[in-house]
Amino acid sequence: MRLPALTSTAAYQALATHAHxxxxxxxxxxxxxxxxxxxxxxxxxxxxxxxxxxxxADAETMQLLVHxxxxxxxxxxxxxxxxxxxxNVTERRSVLHTALRMPRGKxxxxxxxxxxxxxxxxxxxxxxxxxxxxxxxxxGHTGKPITDVVNIGIGGSDLGPKMAVLALRSFCHxxxxxxxxxxxxxxxxxxxxxxxxxETTLFIVASKTFxxxxxxxxxxxxxxxxxGRAREADLPRHFVAVSxxxxxxxxxxxxxENMFPFxxxxxxxxxxxxxxxxxxxxxxGFGYFQAMLEGAHAMDEHFREAPLEANMPVLLALVGFWNRxxxxxxxxxxxxxxxxxxxFPAYLQQLDMESNxxxxxxxxxxxxxxxxxxxxxxxGTNAQHAYFQLLHQGTDPTPIDFIxxxxxxxxxxxxxxxxxxxxxxxxxxFMKGKTEEEVRAELKGAGLSAAEIxxxxxHKTFPGNRPSNMILMDQLTPATxxxxxxxxxxxxxxxGVIWNIxxxxxxxxxxxxxxxxxxQSELVGKVDPESHDSSTNGxxxxxxxxxxx
Ligand code: F6P
Numbered sequence: 001m002r003l004p005a006l007t008s009t010a011a012y013q014a015l016a017t018h019a020h021x022x023x024x025x026x027x028x029x030x031x032x033x034x035x036x037x038x039x040x041x042x043x044x045x046x047x048x049x050x051x052x053x054x055x056x057a058d059a060e061t062m063q064l065l066v067h068x069x070x071x072x073x074x075x076x077x078x079x080x081x082x083x084x085x086x087x088n089v090t091e092r093r094s095v096l097h098t099a100l101r102m103p104r105g106k107x108x109x110x111x112x113x114x115x116x117x118x119x120x121x122x123x124x125x126x127x128x129x130x131x132x133x134x135x136x137x138x139x140g141h142t143g144k145p146i147t148d149v150v151n152i153g154i155g156g157s158d159l160g161p162k163m164a165v166l167a168l169r170s171f172c173h174x175x176x177x178x179x180x181x182x183x184x185x186x187x188x189x190x191x192x193x194x195x196x197x198x199e200t201t202l203f204i205v206a207s208k209t210f211x212x213x214x215x216x217x218x219x220x221x222x223x224x225x226x227x228g229r230a231r232e233a234d235l236p237r238h239f240v241a242v243s244x245x246x247x248x249x250x251x252x253x254x255x256x257e258n259m260f261p262f263x264x265x266x267x268x269x270x271x272x273x274x275x276x277x278x279x280x281x282x283x284x285g286f287g288y289f290q291a292m293l294e295g296a297h298a299m300d301e302h303f304r305e306a307p308l309e310a311n312m313p314v315l316l317a318l319v320g321f322w323n324r325x326x327x328x329x330x331x332x333x334x335x336x337x338x339x340x341x342x343x344f345p346a347y348l349q350q351l352d353m354e355s356n357x358x359x360x361x362x363x364x365x366x367x368x369x370x371x372x373x374x375x376x377x378x379x380g381t382n383a384q385h386a387y388f389q390l391l392h393q394g395t396d397p398t399p400i401d402f403i404x405x406x407x408x409x410x411x412x413x414x415x416x417x418x419x420x421x422x423x424x425x426x427x428x429x430f431m432k433g434k435t436e437e438e439v440r441a442e443l444k445g446a447g448l449s450a451a452e453i454x455x456x457x458x459h460k461t462f463p464g465n466r467p468s469n470m471i472l473m474d475q476l477t478p479a480t481x482x483x484x485x486x487x488x489x490x491x492x493x494x495x496g497v498i499w500n501i502x503x504x505x506x507x508x509x510x511x512x513x514x515x516x517x518x519x520q521s522e523l524v525g526k527v528d529p530e531s532h533d534s535s536t537n538g539x540x541x542x543x544x545x546x547x548x549x
Contacts, residue, residue: 003500007368011068019326025056027431027465045312046298046483051470054431055319065318066309077497084110088504089362095504097270098300101293127286134173140199141234148196150179151279152218153206158182159350160272161279163343167481170409171284178283184214189221198229205241208268210248242275267504269350288478295482303490313490323399323467324373334377337404337423345377355492358501371499381422392462400468405476433464
């Protein structure tokens with residue numbers, strides 16, 4: 001479907017007019033004049049609760065946004081995705097990460113292939129393998145059970161599993177220590193190899209393509225390290241692969257018997273649900289891995305069935321769009337008030353920015369609005385003591401997604417109330433701010449002179465009116481984590497549909513890869529390069545000189 005340019009649509013123009021009228025709105029007043037704001041601007045789904053009432057939006061804003069979603073074809077595109085249509089237009093592929101969490105027996109055929117049967121056949125293999133490793137039945141080459149698992153992968157083959165293993169720390173196997181090596185920087189691999197024993201370590205080489213330079217070099221390094229301490233015949237007990245590329249896995253020296261496959265319709269950044277989640281299943285056990293899939297599936301069902309105006313991923317996407325487009329918010333800060341979600345912002349960076357960091361539409365025209373904001377963040381309360389100053393009193397409005405669990409998964413007294421108090425206080429402070437009058441009254445109460453008060457008022461005033469969302473769950477469990485990830489996957493999808501961009505490709509990562517290959521050979525070549533700009537030539541010469549010294 002060829003969509004008209006976004007800004008030319010009546011739905012967009014109605015929003016633009018409304019945004020003009022709303023430019024001076026104060027959230028404090030929106031709350032004061034509308035007692036029903038909280039119940040109306042909250043939604044429950046799949047074990048998650050979203051409060052989007054602390055945005056500079058009212059009922060009419062939401063109606064106009066939902067109308068925009070409708071006219072951009074969000075429901076039709078969503079249904080096309082779930083049905084396996086080739087909505088990844090530039091790679092001509094289906095986009096079926098949702099099929100990875102479909103219960104057994106649900107009918108879904110793509111190009112005549114029974115996707116559900118394929119998915120569950122691999123899940124069955126994952127169960128058998130992970131049970132064996134976890135119960136000590138899978139032995140290393142000297143007959144000892146596995147104690148350490150090293151996942152070697154990058155991007156989607158690292159960020160999702162690493163984030164999930166950390167998030168589900170409380171559910172992890174007590175014996176198995178999980179490690180993740182992603183960076184081509186040898187310091188990453190070196191740090192891990194220094195900690196593990198070749199007799200009891202299992203390496204997972206995780207790469208959809210099995211051609212990614214970083215992963216291949218890290219895998220070769222791990223293989224050489226292992227072969228320096230064991231025999232070639234011992235490799236199968238210590239190296240398994242996760243990939244879509246059987247030939248490359250075989251050429252690397254891993255028997256396809258020890259390979260867990262997935263399919264080209266799983267995007268890298270959407271692959272934690274596939275065999276790429278092998279490290280997660282090893283860490284938490286197949287039962288909890290399945291619970292994570294079920295949590296995501298519950299969010300899928302909600303996304304498919306709930307009307308757009310009560311649909312959590314759609315609403316999260318729409319307020320994000322509103323903030324990006326009409327408040328000029330060029331970044332989005334993610335603040336998990338849960339230490340176990342410390343890698344969640346990094347995970348979302350790839351999910352959102354690799355998906356929607358695009359500047360042309362699906363049909364190749366330049367977009368006529370801004371697209372994906374920069375996504376960044378850190379756990380609360382640490383973030384409060386680092387950069388919240390800028391969020392409260394800096395010049396750019398930066399929306400924040402707060403994420404918290406009502407109940408902790410530890411039993412240390414006092415901590416969780418303190419954590420939640422900070423989380424809720426920050427969301428209140430961003431919304432309300434502190435007026436000049438309030439500051440004056442406070443300083444007067446503290447006994448400052450009139451002159452001192454006037455000197456301090458500008459510094460101590462908080463503008464407030466800064467948007468945020470609050471996402472709550474009862475506890476961080478495999479199921480709620482699954483739902484949370486799926487929520488953001490679908491949010492990203494919806495925004496991509498509104499912008500009419502190709503959310504499922506990532507051509508923007510290719511140029512650097514090609515140039516790096518050339519420079520890598522120049523770094524070890526005899527002749528100094530002249531083909532680059534003077535800066536790049538100069539840097540290469542410097543690095544060569546440093547290596548010779
Ligand atoms: O370079 C980007 C990318 O293609 C990501 O999209 C992907 O998640 C990552 O590299 C890793 O790719 P692979 O799993 O094929 O090694």
